[in-house]
Amino acid sequence: xxxxxxxxxxxxxxxxxxxxxxxxxxxxxxxxxxxxLNECEAGIKAKDTLKDEAxxxxxxxxxKQEELKKLKEEMDKKGNVWNKDTKEAKDRDFKNKTQxxxxxxxxxGEQLNKKKQETESDIIDELRAVVEEIAQKKGYTYVFExxxxxxxxxxxxxxxxxxxxxxxxxxxxxKKSK
Numbered sequence: 001x002x003x004x005x006x007x008x009x010x011x012x013x014x015x016x017x018x019x020x021x022x023x024x025x026x027x028x029x030x031x032x033x034x035x036x037l038n039e040c041e042a043g044i045k046a047k048d049t050l051k052d053e054a055x056x057x058x059x060x061x062x063x064k065q066e067e068l069k070k071l072k073e074e075m076d077k078k079g080n081v082w083n084k085d086t087k088e089a090k091d092r093d094f095k096n097k098t099q100x101x102x103x104x105x106x107x108x109g110e111q112l113n114k115k116k117q118e119t120e121s122d123i124i125d126e127l128r129a130v131v132e133e134i135a136q137k138k139g140y141t142y143v144f145e146x147x148x149x150x151x152x153x154x155x156x157x158x159x160x161x162x163x164x165x166x167x168x169x170x171x172x173x174x175k176k177s178k
Contacts, residue, residue, distance in 0.1 A: 026141065029138075036127050
C-alpha cells in the first residue's frame with residue numbers, strides 16, 4: 001500500500017515539475033471557420049451564385065405555378081358547361097401538372113441544398129488547409145475550431161480567423177486569375 005502511495009506521489013511530483021516545461025512548448029490558437037466561410041471572397045461568391053441559381057429556378061417554378069392557376073380558373077369558370085369527359089380530362093391534367101410542380105419544387109430544393117453543401121464543404125476544406133499552413137509557419141501545437149461550440153472562452157489574441165480569411169482570399173485571387 002505504501003509503495004502505491006509513494007509511486008502516486010512520485011508521479012504527481014513529476015507532473016507538477018514537468019507541466020511548466022510542457023506548457024511552454026504548447027502554442028494554442030483558434031479559428032472560426034463558419035465566419036471565415038461567410039466572409040471570404042469564395043464564400044461570398046458561392047452565396048451569390050447560389051442565389052442566382054435559386055432565382056432562376058424560382059422564376060421557372062413561378063411560370064409553372066401561374067399555368068396551374070390559369071388552369072384552375074378555367075376549370076372553375078367553365079366546369080359547369082363542360083361534358084363529363086372534358087371535365088375528367090381537365091381534372092386529370094390539373095392533378096398531373098400539380099404533381100409535376102410539386103416534384104420539381106422538391107427536386108430544385110434538393111439540388112440547391114446539395115450544391116450548397118458541396119460548395120461549402122470544398123471551401124471549408126481549403127480553409128482548413130490554410131489553417132494548417134498558418135499553424136506550421138507560426139509553430140502552433142493546436143488550432144481549435146471556434147464555431148463548433150466546443151471552445152467557450154479564449155483570448156482574442158489567439159484568434160486566427162481574420163488571418164485565415166486574408167490568406168485564403170490571397171490564394172483564391174491567385175487561383176481565379178489563372
